[in-house]
Amino acid sequence: MADSDLALFARINKQDSQAIAGYLADGGYEGFKKALAMAPNDVTEFVKKSGLRGRGGAGFPCGLKWSFLPKDHPGPIYMCVNADESEPGTFNNRILMEQDPHQLLEGIMISCRATRATTAYIYLRYEYGRSFRTLEKAIGECYAQGLLGQNINGTDFSLDIYVHRGAAAYICGEETGLIESLEGKRAWPRVKPPFPAVEGAFRKPTVVNNVETLCCVTHILQRGIEWFQSIGIPPDPNNPRDPGSYGPKLYQVSGHVNNPGCWELPLGVTARELIDDYAGGVWKGRTAKAVVPGGLSTGFMTNAELDTPLDFAGPGRVGCLGLGTAAMVVIDDQTSMVDVLYNSCRFYAHESCGQCTPCREGTSWMMKILHRIRTGDGTPRDLDLLQEVADSMGIIPGTTICGLADGAAWPVKNAIQKFRPEFEAYVQNKQTSTDPIRELVGSH
């Protein structure tokens, strides 16, 4: 996209892009003022009509999520901002918070106006120290300008925003795990229903939205529905249930490319375009063997699948879990998929919260089976065993409370199905790989 077409990233390279003075000079908080002049339900309807879908991974329509809140609830209603960004390969929320905190704060304010929430907690992963300090400063500026606090701009709308720091646990990105953690408990996801909109933080109606989603809300109010729907992919006319993929998206590319980075592009760009036109191609003159389309949980695309458009529906058509966080990880042709899958399984075994047995045991056994394969002791039967374990865990087979298990299983399913000959050859040739960290600490 040309620089002049950018919305989410329009300000990130400006000097002092974090300061409120520059934000106001660029027309900032006009969207919030517009929302303040509207009835809350009208703001919800406006965002609903825009077609905005959540950017955190699941792609659930944002305005629809808000409309699940009980009508005429006496309050309090809470907003939780999911800033626990921890999906391997994902980093766009960090850039948004570090470079343009007021864009996010305005989105929070508009969303709280729409949902009648009077307190918003930004649940921020601890590792984002710079984001923490940037947001704290920006929130302070808002209170000083009268944009936060009691009776904002002389209206009946009051709002407080607090940053709540996590403690390095991936599961806190699951919205009910996040709420439990916010409440001071272990981050065990809750059985749903009730969904947070009915019973969330502190047992009150709660909305949980991702950072990038809320930044989109800011621009939808400032620029309008027509602008938002002029970008991206409209709904499939042959599928009445498809909400489409409207709006800009912050695509991230990391791994074996010459120029890793994050770009704002219309939803629907292909993986190949991202690699070749933006990320400078695969490094060292190599080709891509596999690509993670949207954060590790979404699985793998093969080289032959790289022309898949990365909209909400695209990755699913080639057997991936979904668009996820639109965080692409490129794996070159000199890299062993056995090693990549071991890394994936080790991550989920480490991050499973332990509440549901199929996930706690399954993630751990998948890692152990891959360890066995990597020490030369694997058998062809192990590949079927991996597939069997992966198929038995998650929301999809109905054996776990949350989707962490589906995200742990998906890379295994995709790798074994799409790269089976490589796994078979590895096992048959009794190839081995080292795990330098395991050698150091004696465990995974």
Next chain:
Amino acid sequence: MSATSNNVISDKMREAINGYMPRYPSKQAVTLPALHIIQEEMRCVPQAAIAEVADMLELHPSQVHDTLSFYGFFKHETTPLGQHRLWVCRSISCMLRGGEELLVELSNKLGVKPGETSADGKVTLEFAECLGKCEGAPCVLMDDECHGNQTLESVLALINQAGGHNGR
């Protein structure tokens, strides 16, 4: 309970913890902020501090311990953090660009295994899962600031530049 000289949690820390109370409708929600305040200052969460936090938040000590032990983040008093905590990312994007090798090199150079603190007490080395700076793989987190595109030399320079714990 009023603060006395027998308390592990200082008056200053208590004041900071109490400052979080108005933010939440429940005192239990102050658990993580309290644990962060204590560990930042004491480099661990001592057993006695768990009971004192429970007392401040009107919880049973087992409730505080339950939350604390869920997060691998908080250190036991027998293995406190050094002046600085250095996390080396081992997740997919960093692994593909030498993150694991970087951790091994640092381990050898500092003479410690992941989880241990250097003999001079300056730095605790640990592995981390995805730190969210994948465009700068391999990356490390020094305390809570992330640094991308790291090599053994650049991380050693970061350690050298870091002052004492309270000097940063």
